[in-house]
Amino acid sequence: MVLFALLLTPLLAAVLAGVIGARRPGIVPWVAGSAALVCCACIGILAPDVLAGDVRRAAVPWFAGVDFALRLDGLALAFAILVAAIGALVVLYAAYYLAPADPPGRFFATLLAFMGAMLGVVLAGNLIVLVVFWELRACEEIVASGMGC
Numbered sequence: 001m002v003l004f005a006l007l008l009t010p011l012l013a014a015v016l017a018g019v020i021g022a023r024r025p026g027i028v029p030w031v032a033g034s035a036a037l038v039c040c041a042c043i044g045i046l047a048p049d050v051l052a053g054d055v056r057r058a059a060v061p062w063f064a065g066v067d068f069a070l071r072l073d074g075l076a077l078a079f080a081i082l083v084a085a086i087g088a089l090v091v092l093y094a095a096y097y098l099a100p101a102d103p104p105g106r107f108f109a110t111l112l113a114f115m116g117a118m119l120g121v122v123l124a125g126n127l128i129v130l131v132v133f134w135e136l137r138a139c140e141e142i143v144a145s146g147m148g149c
Contacts, residue, residue, distance in 0.1 A: 003058040003070040006042040006080070007119055010035050010087070014112035021105010029095035032108040036088035036115070043080050050077045059125060069125025079122045087115040 013035030017028050046056055050072055059067040072080065090111060098104055113136075120133030 001058065002042050002045055003056060003072060003123060006039055006046070007070060007116065007123060009038045009042070010112040010116035010119065014109045014116060017105055017112060018109035019105075021103060021109065025104045028104040028108050029091065032091045032112055033088065033095065035112055036084060036091050039084040039115070039119070040081075040088060043077070043084055046072055047077060047081075050074060057125065062128075066126070066128050068129060070123045070129070071125035072123060076122050080119060083115060083118045083122060087111070 013031055017031050020031070021028050049056060051074070056072040057069065059069040062068040091108070094107065094111070098107065117133050117137035121130060121137060124130035124133060
């Protein structure tokens with residue numbers, strides 16, 4: 001269950017940042033920072049078991065006998081820490097760097113969606129899930145460049 005919370009936190013926060021970004025731009029960095037810190041906390045909860053040699057798995061039935069599976073082993077833990085920690089640092093930096101005229105909602109929503117997509121790539125438990133999050137990651141890069149997806 002914590003694996004799903006780790007994955008869904010930045011994705012749901014991205015939607016929230018996009019929705020409230022135009023109305024309450026001062027709150028958006030707090031939402032993004034909170035999401036990144038919740039991801040770090042989820043990793044902290046899972047880390048002792050993984051460091052002891054356990055592989056954490058979670059899956060729900062998806063379609064045609066394929067499960068939406070997540071898997072966290074030692075290597076995935078290292079990359080999940082990198083994604084969450086660098087995401088938190090980028091949010092902290094951007095909160096003070098962005099000019100008041102910049103749209104914080106769009107920036108932080110894109111950043112959180114990219115963070116969620118990267119966590120999905122890292123935690124993918126099968127090839128189908130990996131391809132879905134890899135394409136979501138690529139789509140986020142295209143959206144961030146302003147070309148549309």
